[in-house]
Amino acid sequence: MTIVVFRAPRGTADRLPDEQKYWRFIEARAVGVAGRFGYGRIDTPAFEDSNLFVRSVGEGTDIVEKEMYTFEDRGGDSVTLRPEGTAPVCRAYLEHGMHNLPQPVRMYYFCPVFRYERPQAGRFRQHHQFGVEALGDADPSVDAEVIEVAWELMGSLGLRDVNLLVNSIGDGDCRPAYVERLRDYYAGHQPRLCPDCRERLERNPLRLLDCKVETCRALGDEAPRSTDYLCDGCREHWDKLAGYLDVMGLPYTVDHRLVRGLDYYTRTVFEIQPPDAGGQSTICGGGRYDGLVAQLGGRPTPGIGFATGIERLTLNLKRSEAPVPDEPSPRYLVANVGENARTAALELAVKLRRAGVGAILSSGSRGLRGQMRQANALGIPYALILGDDEILKGEVVVRDMIASAQQSRPLTEFLAEAGGG
RNA sequence: GCGAGCGUAGCCGAGUGGUCAAGGCGCCUGUCUGUGGCACAGGAGAUCACGGGUUCGAACCCCGUCGCUCGCCCCA
Numbered sequence: 001m002t003i004v005v006f007r008a009p010r011g012t013a014d015r016l017p018d019e020q021k022y023w024r025f026i027e028a029r030a031v032g033v034a035g036r037f038g039y040g041r042i043d044t045p046a047f048e049d050s051n052l053f054v055r056s057v058g059e060g061t062d063i064v065e066k067e068m069y070t071f072e073d074r075g076g077d078s079v080t081l082r083p084e085g086t087a088p089v090c091r092a093y094l095e096h097g098m099h100n101l102p103q104p105v106r107m108y109y110f111c112p113v114f115r116y117e118r119p120q121a122g123r124f125r126q127h128h129q130f131g132v133e134a135l136g137d138a139d140p141s142v143d144a145e146v147i148e149v150a151w152e153l154m155g156s157l158g159l160r161d162v163n164l165l166v167n168s169i170g171d172g173d174c175r176p177a178y179v180e181r182l183r184d185y186y187a188g189h190q191p192r193l194c195p196d197c198r199e200r201l202e203r204n205p206l207r208l209l210d211c212k213v214e215t216c217r218a219l220g221d222e223a224p225r226s227t228d229y230l231c232d233g234c235r236e237h238w239d240k241l242a243g244y245l246d247v248m249g250l251p252y253t254v255d256h257r258l259v260r261g262l263d264y265y266t267r268t269v270f271e272i273q274p275p276d277a278g279g280q281s282t283i284c285g286g287g288r289y290d291g292l293v294a295q296l297g298g299r300p301t302p303g304i305g306f307a308t309g310i311e312r313l314t315l316n317l318k319r320s321e322a323p324v325p326d327e328p329s330p331r332y333l334v335a336n337v338g339e340n341a342r343t344a345a346l347e348l349a350v351k352l353r354r355a356g357v358g359a360i361l362s363s364g365s366r367g368l369r370g371q372m373r374q375a376n377a378l379g380i381p382y383a384l385i386l387g388d389d390e391i392l393k394g395e396v397v398v399r400d401m402i403a404s405a406q407q408s409r410p411l412t413e414f415l416a417e418a419g420g421g
Numbered sequence: 422g423c424g425a426g427c428g429u430a431g432c433c434g435a436g437u438g439g440u441c442a443a444g445g446c447g448c449c450u451g452u453c454u455g456u457g458g459c460a461c462a463g464g465a466g467a468u469c470a471c472g473g474g475u476u477c478g479a480a481c482c483c484c485g486u487c488g489c490u491c492g493c494c495c496c497a
Binding site: 007010061062063066067084085113115117118119120121122123124127128129130131196207212260261262271280282283284285286306307308309310311312313335337338366367368369370371372373374375376377383385387388389397399401404406 | 422423447449450451453454455457458488490492495496497
């Protein structure tokens with residue numbers, strides 16, 4: 001192997017030209033869907049004041065405890081590479097007084113996020129998310145809308161075999177009581193819990209529900225369900241949301257084990273998973289976070305959103321047979337034979353490009369045969385051939401690589417046509 | 422943070438102690454003196470991850486390091 005001195009940092013990846021078509025496709029579709037629902041793009045900095053994430057994501061969460069890229073900058077401030085997209089958007093909402101805009105304020109983002117994790121299939125230290133946030137309206141119809149955006153995105157990408165899971169985890173009024181019921185229930189079965197779950201029993205009983213160990217799963221089937229312990233407000237919200245989802249005809253399943261790892265979620269939570277649910281299978285996750293903005297120091301402002309992982313979407317696009325359009329290649333390769341012709345070919349290529357037409361000059365010391373091979377290998381649809389004969393006559397040979405047909409045309413005539421189109 | 426597997430040219434991949442290492446893809450050239458996709462022939466490209474050890478001798482055995490992959494945890 002060639003000795004490589006530098007390599008991309010662990011958990012990061014170069015995105016080579018061959019990979020780009022997936023990204024372009026996903027971004028184009030995501031932007032299209034978001035636009036149809038009236039969401040406007042927002043870009044926030046790659047790093048923020050560390051406290052923004054400590055306050056929002058939650059002090060006890062894994063993200064804050066052991067996954068953040070936090071460092072002191074040269075001025076002595078603690079900054080953190082964005083580990084998720086929601087908190088920065090909420091910060092921007094507050095900072096720019098967006099409560100004065102018509103509510104809800106609908107925004108989407110497309111950005112890299114950073115978490116110091118152990119890399120694995122579908123998990124990276126730098127990954128990219130497309131996400132959507134609707135801030136300032138607590139109505140369940142907004143929940144339904146956001147879920148529909150997520151669902152539409154999957155459809156628009158051609159990802160058909162995905163499952164939409166929905167749940168409500170209540171709010172500050174009803175969740176504490178539910179969590180206690182859950183704790184009591186599991187405490188009664190402590191001997192059958194896996195070691196991790198015994199730990200969770202103390203720290204975060206909700207997490208007991210999505211344990212993957214078989215015996216724990218069995219217990220989870222019989223466990224108290226959050227939707228049975230909702231307060232009146234959450235109950236009404238949940239019922240209305242379900243009604244809206246029914247009206248929209250979204251094929252959702254209520255999954256009472258669905259909980260989320262970030263502290264700020266309230267009421268509605270949802271996920272989209274591909275059928276072959278492996279370890280890192282979730283391609284979209286989101287929920288409502290009515291307490292978050294207030295927690296960041298703003299007036300109480302409801303919000304709901306979701307994020308998708310672009311790397312995971314790409315993975316699923318490759319697995320599925322969903323058609324992904326190729327990146328466009330230049331229309332012309334300008335082949336040439338002889339020194340005079342090379343100069344003429346350069347001029348021709350320049351003229352085409354300045355007219356906005358894709359053209360590359362066949363390079364260097366290659367014979368015409370080699371140049372044609374190259375046109376073929378690059379998937380270029382037309383080869384233009386210039387040699388001494390053509391120069392003398394002021395012509396150019398235009399070869400259609402797909403039809404294997406060619407004709408000689410006056411150069412000026414060709415340029416007038418090609419440049420115009 | 423815990424557990425497992427793996428590391429041979431750009432990519433895939435044979436080779437499990439004895440001529441400084443097969444084959445395939447890709448790349449370049451020629452057969453075809455100005456023409457691609459096929460075929461044939463040739464060529465370039467490998468300190469066999471790195472370091473140490475065992476041995477007369479190591480890609481192959483042992484130890485360490487690094488990296489990658491997979492699972493858990495967690496999450497998109």
